[in-house]
Amino acid sequence: MTGHEWFDEEAGPIVRPFTLTGGRTESGHRSDLDLMTLVVRASEPVYGSLLLTPEHEAILHLASDPLTVAELASELDLAVGVVKVLLGDLLADRRITVRRPAPVAQFPNPRIIEEVIHGLQAL
Template identity: 35%
Template sequence: MTVRRLRRQGGEPWYDDAAGRLVRPYTISNGRTRPTAHFDLLTMVMATGRRPVSCQGPDYAQVLRLCGGPVSVAEIAAHIRLPAAVTKVLLADLVDCGAITARAPAAVSAGSASRTDRALLEAVLNGLRKRL
């Protein structure tokens, strides 16, 4: 998918300082709202080193640059300033073409032996109270 950068007569990109880029998010994902793979906001993704043939364009390149090390879906969405739903579609495309791998966050079972330490939680609460 290639996203053309709209340009004014002088060759300047169509940006509005207050609104940001003028290309709507649904055009980046070709109108798709559902990714082909499941992603949680905490899912960790990382580049495999493979250069995708089918997933090209500035948005895919930007996502791949961010995936040099393990990074969460939420962090990527924040960096590229796109809604999480659009980011998940881009990431699913990159997973489908083998350019990135994704790992879901580990689930914590209800009867887990690693209980929350009350003293730690109280120390965090006290620290927050001092800062506020």
């Protein structure tokens, strides 16, 4: 152990999740991010007011290709709640865009399936 209580020889520096978000549990930006929401870095450079932390920078680097919130949390080894707060910051500063994944298609009406089968049999 070193002279600091926040340092663990095996784990390295320990930073509490609330420290990464400045004690916030929600961002100032209203968004309904779920685990499957796709995140991508804004296509044009943005010069916003947000002072970027290393975690913000890491999200922007990873989000050059679309990733889900769950994938970002996994890649960053951070709690999903922390990632959502950081994403909210980036959304408010227009540095990222988000979109919902395409909804799962509903099964067609059974009558339509039967008609397709009968049509194929008639060929």
